[in-house]
Structure formats: structure tokens, C-alpha cells
Amino acid sequence: MAAASCTPSEDQFLCSICLDVFTDPVALQCGHNFCKDCITEHWDRSDRCQCPMCKEAFNTRPDLRVNTFISEMVAQFRRSAQQKASSSSSSSSSSEQQVFKPGEVPCDVCTETKLKALKSCLVCLTSYCETHLEPHLTMSGLKRHQLIDPVENLEDRMCLKHDKPLELFCKTDQTCVCMLCTVSDHKMHNVVPLKEAYEGEKAERETDIQQMIQKRQLKIEEIKHSVDLSKEEADREIAEGGKVFTALKESAERGQANLINTIKEKQKTTENQAEDFIKELEQEISELKKRSSEVEQVTHSEDHLHLLQRFMSLKVAPPTKDWTEVSIHSSHEGTVVRAVVQLEETFSKEMKKLLEAELKRVQKYAVDVTLDPDTAHPYLILSDDGKQVSDGDVKKNLPDNPERFSDCDCVLGKQSFSSGRFYFEVQVKGKTEWDLGVARGSINRKGTIPLSPLWGNWTIWLRNGNEYKALDGPPVLLSLKSQPQKVGVFVDYEEGLVSFYDVDAAALIYSFTGCSFTDKLFPYFSPCDNDDGKNSAPLIISPIK
Structure with missing residues (x-):
């Protein structure tokens, strides 16, 4: 249907189906007028032939003929609207409006310099600059058209099947539909105006987004809490590890000290034994030296009888010890090995305690496991x-x-x-x-x-x-x-x-x-x-x- 304007007193020249100025107007028997194509498509999609305005039913579909009188009146209104638009366009300076730039939506009516569109009409499927938008703001018929911020590809907003604006939303099929769709493919479906559907979807999306935000905020808190728990666990592990290694270190130091003391004590015993042997040997040496002096004195006598008798008494040696098998032996062999073995036993005991604690810790994460027969091998x-x-x-x-x-x-x-x-x-x-x-x-x-x-x-x-x-x-x-x-x-x-x-x-x-x-x-x-x-x-x- 052509987009035209009319004066505020000419509402009777608007089709009640397309809400636009008549194109090929026809009159029904009840007296109401419609665009020929509008009423034809309406009846094609409906089970009954009746007037959309007064609901008067017709037994047979009326033979529609164009009302030439109304058609001529509509033509006059169209010419009047065009003249008014041209006059308004010439009187306003295009320099005061923004010229269309790449990336912006142009006015579809401008013929020479394309100006930037101010609004797009979902009924006319046309975008208008400030000048050409004037009829939509002043004329009663066009005031009813739905204006939106300028958009491109307005034809995408038309129903491909009925060539009507997509003004409704079918909740049943989750798709946008035109008015004629509601009496054909989407008859008896849950259909609402686009704005209502938009508001509902917007509210639902906002709710979903808020829920997602809340979930993520909770996850952040959960992660922070997990980090806190992890830090507490790390601190406990550090403290426990410090205790264990301190105990092991002290145990090793005690073992080392005991080893040193044992070796020193054994060395002291060896030294004392050696001193006793040396004293005893020195005593025997002193006795032997004394006997040697006595022998030396006897040898100075000329009385051989006395000398022989004296030698006989000197043959008896002073009391001495057989030192042949006597020796000092080192007794340090195996001392270090025994100390290390003892330390290893201590470490093993500590390790066992650690493993027992570790096993108890992991057992806290026990889960109930059952076998899946669908995965089991047939044997x-x-x-x-x-x-x-x-x-x-x-x-x-x-x-x-x-x-x-x-x-x-x-x-x-x-x-x-x-x-x-x-x-x-x-x-x-x-x-x-x-x-x-x-x-x-x-x-x-x-x-x-x-x-x-x-x-x-x-x-x-x-x-x-x-x-x-x-x-x-x-x-x-x-x-x-x-x-x-x-x-x-x-x-x-x-x-x-x-x-x-x-x-x-x-x-x-x-x-x-x-x-x-x-x-x-x-x-x-x-x-x-x-x-x-x-x-x-x-x-x-x-x-x-």
C-alpha cells in the first residue's frame, strides 16, 4: 500500500486493515471501505466472509469493484500531501540537517543529497529525514504508524508470505508473524504484540543474566573460600612439615652426638688400656735394669767361686709378663653403620606415622563406587x-x-x-x-x-x-x-x-x-x-x- 498523507479531518480515507490511505478502495454492502488487496487477503485467510469492522457476514463472497469516486478523492489527497511535503522540503535548509555518512541510515525519500534518517516507519517500511518525517508527526493517519530509530533492511521486517509488517510474535512457534499469519498458519496460537514479546524476552534475559551474574559472584566467593581453605591447609602442612623435619633433624643430631660420644669413649678406653700396659712395661724395664746393674757389679770380682755362686742366684729372673700376645686393637669398626641403621629405624617410624596420617587424610575423600555392568567384559x-x-x-x-x-x-x-x-x-x-x-x-x-x-x-x-x-x-x-x-x-x-x-x-x-x-x-x-x-x-x- 502506498504511503501517503491526509489532513486531520480525512480519517475516513484510511483503510482499517493496513491503517494507510486507500489503494484501489472498494465498498462492502455494509458501507465500510477497504483496500481491495487488503480485504481480499483477509478473506483468503479467514474461514468466513465478514466485514472486519462491523462483523456483518456475507453468505457469498461479494464481487469487489473499485469505488471510482473514493479512488479519485484519494488521488487528490495524495497530490496534496506530495505538494505539502515538497513545499516543506524547499522551505527548510538541508544544511541544517546532517548529510548521510557511511555507516548511517539514509533517508529513502531524498532524491538529490541524501540526508541522515531520523526515524524508520515499520508500516511504510521507509526511513525518513527530519523534513520527510513531518507528515508522520502531524497527520492523524500517519501518526498511528510505528516509528523506530533508523534501521537498514526494513524489508526484513515484512512477512515473506503475506507481504505485511511483522507486528506480532507467536509464542507457540517462537517466531515473528504478521496479522494475516494469525488467521492462517498460526491460528489458535499464543500471539502477542512485538513490544510485549520484547519486554517479556528482555525481562527474561535480564533475569537470566542476573542469575548468571549471581552464580558467578557465588563462584567467586566459593573460589576465594577455597583459596582461604587452601592457605589454611598449606599453613598446617608447613607447620606439620616443620615439626617433622625438626624432629628428624634433632634425631639425626642426637644420633651424630651419640656416635661421636661412643667413638670417643671407646678411644678413651683404648688409651687408658695402653697407659696401663705402658706403666707395667716400664715397671718391668726398671726391674730388669736393676738386675743388669747387679750382674755388672759381680763381674768386677776376682773370686770365681763367689762369682759362680752369685750368677746362680741371678739366673732367677725378676717376675715379668709374657707380652707376646698383648696388643692394642681398634674397636671402631661398624660403629657408624650401627648408628646409621638406628637412625634409619627412627626415620622409618616417623615415616610410618606420616603415611598413616596421609592415608587418613585421603580417606576423607572416600566415594561410593559400584561396578557398571554395561562396561563389563562378557567373561x-x-x-x-x-x-x-x-x-x-x-x-x-x-x-x-x-x-x-x-x-x-x-x-x-x-x-x-x-x-x-x-x-x-x-x-x-x-x-x-x-x-x-x-x-x-x-x-x-x-x-x-x-x-x-x-x-x-x-x-x-x-x-x-x-x-x-x-x-x-x-x-x-x-x-x-x-x-x-x-x-x-x-x-x-x-x-x-x-x-x-x-x-x-x-x-x-x-x-x-x-x-x-x-x-x-x-x-x-x-x-x-x-x-x-x-x-x-x-x-x-x-x-x-
């Missing part, structure tokens, strides 16, 4: 409570779903973890072979699965009853003081840590460190082959005591 037998798994030596007829392992005798836990810390314990008593650990959710389920962090699993295993190995890159052979009967598995997702513990001995078996987790982690279990009953004992997920 495996799972208990009804999902806490035990063993190898049954017989392949069950199970659906080969994507989650199920096809070649490896293993099963995953139902629970997955993508953040934080978690811990669980597994009884391995009576088994000669097993695999334990965690695996990422995207681990290959079909075919052979190499046990390595490179393939998305962090595990340790037992083979041949006494061979323990951590399947790291490369694998690490483990030397354990005792055979674990119950194994604890601890994971710190953010820290990239997977640790295994001998629960009964409160000893650390092995730790994977510096891991990079980007996927969900699942507990991983493999009871391994039954081995003709030698390895028939089940793996049992145990409650934390």
Missing part, C-alpha cells in the same frame, strides 16, 4: 550389589554395546569424576593377578588396551603372585616390603595426581604425578584370568573403615 561375573568382580572362565551372551570392553577382562565403575578429589579401596586378598586404577571415559573399549597414561589409564598390576609394577611411561617395577591385601586409590583431578596405598601397612605403593586430565575419570578394575582357579578370588570394593 566377568559381577555381584548383585555391584561391589565384586571375578573372572568366570565362560563367555556370557551379552549385547555388544559401545560401552562394553570386548577383549580386555575389565570393568569400569558407574561413577565418573571430572574435578576434585576421590578415594576408594579394593580388597585383592587371595589373588595372584589383578589390575587397578582409573581410566578416562574415552578409553578404547574394543580391541587390545595398552595400560599406559598415553592410552588414557593410570594403573598398577600384580603378576605371578609377587611381581608388582606401575604401568607408567616407562613401566616401573615395584619393590614392596609386604604384599598388599587391600589397595587404596586416591585421585586429585586438578593436581594431576593418582596414588596407590597399601591400606593395612599404611604405605605408599606408587604415585603418578604431573598428569593432565581433560576427560571424565572412571575407576578401573580387572580381576585378570581365572588361571584354572588359582586366581578365582574376586576383587571387592570395600567400605572405608
Whole structure:
């Protein structure tokens, strides 16, 4: 419909359907006038033929003919409006208005110098500068048109099917529609004006945004609280570590002092013994020198009878000791070794205390783990409570779903973890072979699965009853003081840590460190082959005591 203006007293020349000046006006039997195309499209989309104004119904669709009188009157009004617009345009200086610049919306009516549009009309689908906007601000018919800030591509605001403005919003189909859509494709739908829909959507978006802001503010507080807790924990660890290392240092210093005292005491004993030997030897030397003097005196006599008799008495030697087997021996051998062994025993006791405390700490993160039957290899037998798994030596007829392992005798836990810390314990008593650990959710389920962090699993295993190995890159052979009967598995997702513990001995078996987790982690279990009953004992997920 052409956009034209009329004087304020000519409202009767406006079509009540398109709210614009008549184009090809037709009169119905009830006396109301409409644009021919408007009333035709309205009836095409409606079940009944009736007047949109007075609702008078017609049994048959009226034969519509253009009312030439009204048509001529409309033409006169159009010419009058154009003359008025031209007069207004010539009287106003275009220099007082801004000339259209790149990136701005131009006036669609300006023919020579394009001025910047001040408003766009959603009814006329035209953008107007200040001069050409005047009729929309002064003429009653055009005053009803909806004006918005200037926008480009106004044709995108027209219904492609009915060539009518998109003035409504269908909540049912969540799309913008025109008036005619409401009596056709969107009949009986929940339809509201665009402004109402906009206000509703705006309020909903604002609510959503505020909720998102609140959630993030809460997350900030949560993170700050976590940092505070982490600092408190760090301070406790520093203090505890200081106590432990101070105790170890003092123990080492005491051991060193005891070692020095022991060596000095032994040296003092040796020196005292040597002094006693020397005094005794000096005494004997003195006696022997005295005898030597007596012999010397006898040799000066000429009386040989007396001399021989005297020699006979001198033959009896003074009392002396046999010094042949007497010696001073160093007794320091093994002193240092014994001191170090004693220190090692002290350190071992302190280490055991630390590991016991560490195990109690990680046990705080215990989670309830159950086995997922959808992932279990067909050879495996799972208990009804999902806490035990063993190898049954017989392949069950199970659906080969994507989650199920096809070649490896293993099963995953139902629970997955993508953040934080978690811990669980597994009884391995009576088994000669097993695999334990965690695996990422995207681990290959079909075919052979190499046990390595490179393939998305962090595990340790037992083979041949006494061979323990951590399947790291490369694998690490483990030397354990005792055979674990119950194994604890601890994971710190953010820290990239997977640790295994001998629960009964409160000893650390092995730790994977510096891991990079980007996927969900699942507990991983493999009871391994039954081995003709030698390895028939089940793996049992145990409650934390």
C-alpha cells in the first residue's frame, strides 16, 4: 500500500486493515471501505466472509469493484500531501540537517543529497529525514504508524508470505508473524504484540543474566573460600612439615652426638688400656735394669767361686709378663653403620606415622563406587550389589554395546569424576593377578588396551603372585616390603595426581604425578584370568573403615 498523507479531518480515507490511505478502495454492502488487496487477503485467510469492522457476514463472497469516486478523492489527497511535503522540503535548509555518512541510515525519500534518517516507519517500511518525517508527526493517519530509530533492511521486517509488517510474535512457534499469519498458519496460537514479546524476552534475559551474574559472584566467593581453605591447609602442612623435619633433624643430631660420644669413649678406653700396659712395661724395664746393674757389679770380682755362686742366684729372673700376645686393637669398626641403621629405624617410624596420617587424610575423600555392568567384559561375573568382580572362565551372551570392553577382562565403575578429589579401596586378598586404577571415559573399549597414561589409564598390576609394577611411561617395577591385601586409590583431578596405598601397612605403593586430565575419570578394575582357579578370588570394593 502506498504511503501517503491526509489532513486531520480525512480519517475516513484510511483503510482499517493496513491503517494507510486507500489503494484501489472498494465498498462492502455494509458501507465500510477497504483496500481491495487488503480485504481480499483477509478473506483468503479467514474461514468466513465478514466485514472486519462491523462483523456483518456475507453468505457469498461479494464481487469487489473499485469505488471510482473514493479512488479519485484519494488521488487528490495524495497530490496534496506530495505538494505539502515538497513545499516543506524547499522551505527548510538541508544544511541544517546532517548529510548521510557511511555507516548511517539514509533517508529513502531524498532524491538529490541524501540526508541522515531520523526515524524508520515499520508500516511504510521507509526511513525518513527530519523534513520527510513531518507528515508522520502531524497527520492523524500517519501518526498511528510505528516509528523506530533508523534501521537498514526494513524489508526484513515484512512477512515473506503475506507481504505485511511483522507486528506480532507467536509464542507457540517462537517466531515473528504478521496479522494475516494469525488467521492462517498460526491460528489458535499464543500471539502477542512485538513490544510485549520484547519486554517479556528482555525481562527474561535480564533475569537470566542476573542469575548468571549471581552464580558467578557465588563462584567467586566459593573460589576465594577455597583459596582461604587452601592457605589454611598449606599453613598446617608447613607447620606439620616443620615439626617433622625438626624432629628428624634433632634425631639425626642426637644420633651424630651419640656416635661421636661412643667413638670417643671407646678411644678413651683404648688409651687408658695402653697407659696401663705402658706403666707395667716400664715397671718391668726398671726391674730388669736393676738386675743388669747387679750382674755388672759381680763381674768386677776376682773370686770365681763367689762369682759362680752369685750368677746362680741371678739366673732367677725378676717376675715379668709374657707380652707376646698383648696388643692394642681398634674397636671402631661398624660403629657408624650401627648408628646409621638406628637412625634409619627412627626415620622409618616417623615415616610410618606420616603415611598413616596421609592415608587418613585421603580417606576423607572416600566415594561410593559400584561396578557398571554395561562396561563389563562378557567373561566377568559381577555381584548383585555391584561391589565384586571375578573372572568366570565362560563367555556370557551379552549385547555388544559401545560401552562394553570386548577383549580386555575389565570393568569400569558407574561413577565418573571430572574435578576434585576421590578415594576408594579394593580388597585383592587371595589373588595372584589383578589390575587397578582409573581410566578416562574415552578409553578404547574394543580391541587390545595398552595400560599406559598415553592410552588414557593410570594403573598398577600384580603378576605371578609377587611381581608388582606401575604401568607408567616407562613401566616401573615395584619393590614392596609386604604384599598388599587391600589397595587404596586416591585421585586429585586438578593436581594431576593418582596414588596407590597399601591400606593395612599404611604405605605408599606408587604415585603418578604431573598428569593432565581433560576427560571424565572412571575407576578401573580387572580381576585378570581365572588361571584354572588359582586366581578365582574376586576383587571387592570395600567400605572405608
